[in-house]
Amino acid sequence: MTAQSDDNNIVHVIDDEIDIRESLLLLLGNNGFKVSTYVSAEDFLANIAQVTSGCILSDIRMDEIDGMMLQKILLSKNIVLPMIFITGHGDVPMCAKAMKNGAIDFLLKPFSKDTLLQTVRHALVIGEAKQRQTREHTQIEQRYETLTAREKGVFLLLVESEGHHSSKSVAQSLSLSVRTVEKHRLSIFKKMQTKNIAQLVSLSKHLSL
Incomplete structure (x- = not known):
């Protein structure tokens, strides 16, 4: 060469x-x-x-x-x-x-x-x-891996419903309190560097969920 x-x-x-x-x-x-x-x-x-x-x-x-x-x-x-x-x-x-x-x-x-x-x-x-x-895809995957197991569970419910699931329904699905779900939701937004559900759904398309 x-x-x-x-x-x-x-x-x-x-x-x-x-x-x-x-x-x-x-x-x-x-x-x-x-x-x-x-x-x-x-x-x-x-x-x-x-x-x-x-x-x-x-x-x-x-x-x-x-x-x-x-x-x-x-x-x-x-x-x-x-x-x-x-x-x-x-x-x-x-x-x-x-x-x-x-x-x-x-x-x-x-x-x-x-x-x-x-x-x-x-x-x-x-x-x-x-x-x-490729770089963007890798960065999104790296951010996703910073989520805790519980946060990933909340993340999946949020993106699957495209935001139609309320914190109350997510809490019921995961046997959590609404307050805990809200806390996880804010943490997810921060770690994934998003401001709303629409952005979260967009990022989720780059992941193998």
Whole structure:
């Protein structure tokens, strides 16, 4: 692996042909992108622990592990970096299948400089949005785990009813006093960083309840 930077907007170029790797490294680098290059899918997977953001620009036909197989491996590891495939005419049906599995686009050889740059920019925007969603999801899960067992019980009743359960009905369901439920409710709002039931319900959609 060779790398210019480990930045958020990094393009991970995977191709077993050195001329193509160097050409893409030069083109992307000269247009302001950070680039890491890999000689094979195996090389990329061996360095996957260092890959946290950006997008993947990969040849679809490679020895051992091809682009399609790499995509399946990444999906199995819940790694959802946007993927762009480089392909020849005969690979179009294969790339269509890859797009059904979540690939962003495929570049048909020979592709223009502008097409490549536009596609990479689009993929990076999508990648950044996914990274932001992942961070938000993780933060919400971490907040939820700060709730006590009793608070989680109150939380579930509140979000399931979308606020239609009164403190009295929640208290009856959990065999608690209304005062205790009100205390738990205030604590839940504080820990989950919400101001009302509507916000709490919205956050709950990010949780596996």
